Amino acid sequence: MHRHTFLFLAACFICAAQTSDSQPASSNVRNAEYPRIHSDLRITFRLKAPDAKTVKLHPGGDGLGKEDMKMTQASDGFWTVTTDPAVPGFHYYWFLVDGAIVNDPASETYFGYGRPSSGIEIPEQGTDFYLPKDVPHGEIRIRPYLSKITGEWRRAYVYTPPGYDVNSRKRYPVLYLQHGAGEDERGWTAQGRVNFILDNLLAENKAKPMIIAMDRGYASKPGDPANLFEDVVVKDLIPLIDTSYRTLTDREHRAMAGLSMGSGQALQITLHHLELFSYIGAFSGTIRNFDANSSYNGVFADPVAFNRKVHLLWFGTGTAENALIAATRAAHQALEQAGIKSVLYESQGTAHEWQTWRRDLREFAPLLF
Amino acid sequence: MHRHTFLFLAACFICAAQTSDSQPASSNVRNAEYPRIHSDLRITFRLKAPDAKTVKLHPGGDGLGKEDMKMTQASDGFWTVTTDPAVPGFHYYWFLVDGAIVNDPASETYFGYGRPSSGIEIPEQGTDFYLPKDVPHGEIRIRPYLSKITGEWRRAYVYTPPGYDVNSRKRYPVLYLQHGAGEDERGWTAQGRVNFILDNLLAENKAKPMIIAMDRGYASKPGDPANLFEDVVVKDLIPLIDTSYRTLTDREHRAMAGLSMGSGQALQITLHHLELFSYIGAFSGTIRNFDANSSYNGVFADPVAFNRKVHLLWFGTGTAENALIAATRAAHQALEQAGIKSVLYESQGTAHEWQTWRRDLREFAPLLF
Numbered sequence: 183m184h185r186h187t188f189l190f191l192a193a194c195f196i197c198a199a200q201t202s203d204s205q206p207a208s209s210n211v212r213n214a215e216y217p218r219i220h221s222d223l224r225i226t227f228r229l230k231a232p233d234a235k236t237v238k239l240h241p242g243g244d245g246l247g248k249e250d251m252k253m254t255q256a257s258d259g260f261w262t263v264t265t266d267p268a269v270p271g272f273h274y275y276w277f278l279v280d281g282a283i284v285n286d287p288a289s290e291t292y293f294g295y296g297r298p299s300s301g302i303e304i305p306e307q308g309t310d311f312y313l314p315k316d317v318p319h320g321e322i323r324i325r326p327y328l329s330k331i332t333g334e335w336r337r338a339y340v341y342t343p344p345g346y347d348v349n350s351r352k353r354y355p356v357l358y359l360q361h362g363a364g365e366d367e368r369g370w371t372a373q374g375r376v377n378f379i380l381d382n383l384l385a386e387n388k389a390k391p392m393i394i395a396m397d398r399g400y401a402s403k404p405g406d407p408a409n410l411f412e413d414v415v416v417k418d419l420i421p422l423i424d425t426s427y428r429t430l431t432d433r434e435h436r437a438m439a440g441l442s443m444g445s446g447q448a449l450q451i452t453l454h455h456l457e458l459f460s461y462i463g464a465f466s467g468t469i470r471n472f473d474a475n476s477s478y479n480g481v482f483a484d485p486v487a488f489n490r491k492v493h494l495l496w497f498g499t500g501t502a503e504n505a506l507i508a509a510t511r512a513a514h515q516a517l518e519q520a521g522i523k524s525v526l527y528e529s530q531g532t533a534h535e536w537q538t539w540r541r542d543l544r545e546f547a548p549l550l551f
Numbered sequence: 552m553h554r555h556t557f558l559f560l561a562a563c564f565i566c567a568a569q570t571s572d573s574q575p576a577s578s579n580v581r582n583a584e585y586p587r588i589h590s591d592l593r594i595t596f597r598l599k600a601p602d603a604k605t606v607k608l609h610p611g612g613d614g615l616g617k618e619d620m621k622m623t624q625a626s627d628g629f630w631t632v633t634t635d636p637a638v639p640g641f642h643y644y645w646f647l648v649d650g651a652i653v654n655d656p657a658s659e660t661y662f663g664y665g666r667p668s669s670g671i672e673i674p675e676q677g678t679d680f681y682l683p684k685d686v687p688h689g690e691i692r693i694r695p696y697l698s699k700i701t702g703e704w705r706r707a708y709v710y711t712p713p714g715y716d717v718n719s720r721k722r723y724p725v726l727y728l729q730h731g732a733g734e735d736e737r738g739w740t741a742q743g744r745v746n747f748i749l750d751n752l753l754a755e756n757k758a759k760p761m762i763i764a765m766d767r768g769y770a771s772k773p774g775d776p777a778n779l780f781e782d783v784v785v786k787d788l789i790p791l792i793d794t795s796y797r798t799l800t801d802r803e804h805r806a807m808a809g810l811s812m813g814s815g816q817a818l819q820i821t822l823h824h825l826e827l828f829s830y831i832g833a834f835s836g837t838i839r840n841f842d843a844n845s846s847y848n849g850v851f852a853d854p855v856a857f858n859r860k861v862h863l864l865w866f867g868t869g870t871a872e873n874a875l876i877a878a879t880r881a882a883h884q885a886l887e888q889a890g891i892k893s894v895l896y897e898s899q900g901t902a903h904e905w906q907t908w909r910r911d912l913r914e915f916a917p918l919l920f
Contacts, residue, residue, distance in 0.1 A: 211665060211666050211667075212665070212769065213665075214666075229651060230650070230651060230652070231648070231649055231650055231651035232649075232650040232651075233604060233605070233649040233650040234603075234648070234649040234650065234651060235602060235604070235649070236602070237651075259650065277651075279600070279603070279648050279649065279651045279653065280600055280601075280602040280603040280604070280648060280649055281599070281600055281601040281602040281603065281628065282598060282599060282600035282601075282603060282606075282646075282648050282653055283599070283656050284648065284651060284653045284654075285653075285654050285660075285667065287652050287666040287667075288666070290667060291654075291660045291667040296580060296581070296582075297580050297583075297656040297657070298580075298654065298656075298659060298660040298667060314695050314697070314704045316697055319694065319695050319696070321692045321693060321694050322692070322693040323690045323691070323692045323693075324690060324691040324692075324693070324740070324746075325688065325690050326683050326688050326746070326747075327688070328683070328685055335683045347716075347795070347796070347797075350719035371693070377693075377695070378695075400581065426716070427716070428716075
């Protein structure tokens with residue numbers, strides 16, 4: 183029996199008897215019967231396009247497959263395809279209908295690839311660290327602000343932990359947490375489930391209560407493509423968070439992490455501003471061409487001073503991120519040889535996808551503050 | 552000169568010189584050049600669908616037009632159409648590509664019609680009451696909860712006014728505010744701009760600081776289609792809000808309003824539970840077949856008692872909501888004849904769309920508490 187089949191059936195036996203071999207994905211909109219997840223994690227997708235000539239399923243990322251999959255038309259105008267067993271986690275996807283990019287009306291959309299994109303949640307059996315449980319819950323707060331840097335309205339998504347409103351004198355450390363390319367400030371909540379991950383860690387006493395601030399990693403002035411995100415973080419966002427929330431405002435209580443493009447931003451912004459940050463997390467991103475004397479303006483040149491200042495320099499990568507895992511291991515080794523302490527976490531079997539980054543956060547957050 | 556043209560040019564002169572006759576809609580995703588709004592509020596939509604046979608623009612609601620509009624294909628694979636001048640406000644839309652429902656990759660999606668649907672924001676010249684301004688801002692808080700009624704996870708969107716976190720002893724009245732059919736708890740924030748409307752009213756001292764709680768108007772147990780939303784409000788949501796936020800918990804400080812389907816829910820829930828509510832708002836909804844002795848279990852039978860208990864019974868309708876405006880005027884008159892005080896607000900020139908409901912909220916909120 184396939185491993186997924188066994189685990190899936192075991193979970194079904196626990197939660198509710200399922201008579202069918204498949205059930206609607208939890209990410210479907212209310213009452214949508216498709217996409218359906220089979221017991222072996224094959225997925226059947228369906229789209230109504232009665233007059234189309236060709237319809238394909240396009241997977242975003244590797245979790246649903248690496249190639250576009252041709253769908254076949256039934257007499258009722260619906261096109262369907264069933265994939266091979268999927269990797270558990272969150273996967274973007276869309277359809278190609280006679281060459282047009284088409285989101286699935288039956289799934290929620292998530293901001294990725296620079297636009298709203300369909301997504302599907304594939305359960306990972308035996309794992310519930312990012313699911314809502316009957317534990318105390320924090321909030322995600324949407325806070326608009328006018329950027330002094332770009333002159334435009336922006337918004338931060340801010341996680342406040344359970345109990346934040348109860349004890350009005352307690353102050354909290356802050357993790358700044360960034361999405362990847364083509365995503366935005368909503369990503370860590372909608373795709374990443376940041377609030378449930380933290381709620382669950384806190385319920386088990388595995389992490390310290392913290393505020394998590396998430397912003398859009400793109401920031402430019404109208405007509406000027408330069409990305410001013412570093413300035414936005416330092417001059418807009420940190421002051422906004424420190425004046426709007428009960429934060430601990432010293433560098434000992436401020437961390438930054440990000441995934442993919444966001445890992446590069448986290449490394450750059452923290453290593454440029456060690457007066458502001460003392461914990462650093464790079465999820466699916468690494469330091470390339472490490473040189474102790476020149477990388478990041480020579481911040482690594484004095485390893486004793488660096489190790490004293492930086493309490494955590496953390497790299498996480500999925501073992502299915504082929505080129506990246508080798509580069510990350512190499513950087514970790516080079517840092518070690520230069521006397522710089524860092525942590526390397528490898529997420530088993532996952533690729534450049536949100537399941538890797540959910541696991542990153544689960545492992546990273548307990549090491550903070 | 553068309554009225555819209557004049558106002559639009561005047562606004563452009565004030566905000567920034569525009570050399571082109573059209574500009575990207577504010578609702579476009581970052582860097583998307585289409586849809587484009589012309590100075591006379593015609594809209595040009597564009598979609599890439601190189602192999603499609605037919606592509607149409609489908610307006611959701613009347614603001615962009617009442618009929619599907621055929622798009623024409625250029626040699627580069629893009630299909631375009633330019634509409635007649637649009638009604639200002641927020642409008643849903645999508646494309647029909649060889650019969651398939653296709654959201655516009657260039658616009659944000661909004662939950663409407665039971666699925667994520669594209670939307671476009673058409674500016675109303677001279678009006679900025681729902682736009683972000685440089686005034687103190689409240690927050691929208693996303694709060695997950697496990698429903699005792701349905702056994703399922705739900706979430707409330709909760710507006711807390713500016714200053715909520717500053718004075719930790721102040722308590723606030725609560726408005727429960729509902730979306731329309733096919734929408735969900737996100738509607739009043741994403742489509743309605745509830746937070747900016749309240750922030751702006753509060754900055755002008757036109758409304759009392761209040762908490763606004765918004766939930767999904769659908770609530771059913773797995774396998775049972777009955778909508779248990781009234782029970783969810785009374786037994787889940789009100790206790791959640793009253794225990795999670797610093798609320799004033801008596802009926803004198805609790806209001807409920809809703810739009811379209813939500814107006815029916817607001818009337819039903821409040822009139823069934825006058826022990827809980829004393830302010831009532833029906834946006835684009837009315838009481839049909841009013842009978843003082845039998846409507847809503849006879850709650851109107853004693854007008855003196857009703858008027859003493861209910862501080863506001865409010866009906867709002869757009870003058871372009873043809874059948875509804877007559878019915879609403881008739882109900883208002885029937886209530887008056889029965890000695891029941893109510894307020895009738897008519898939104899000039901708007902239909903069954905969000906611009907009506909934004910104006911409803913602007914007029915309704917100042918009358919509360």
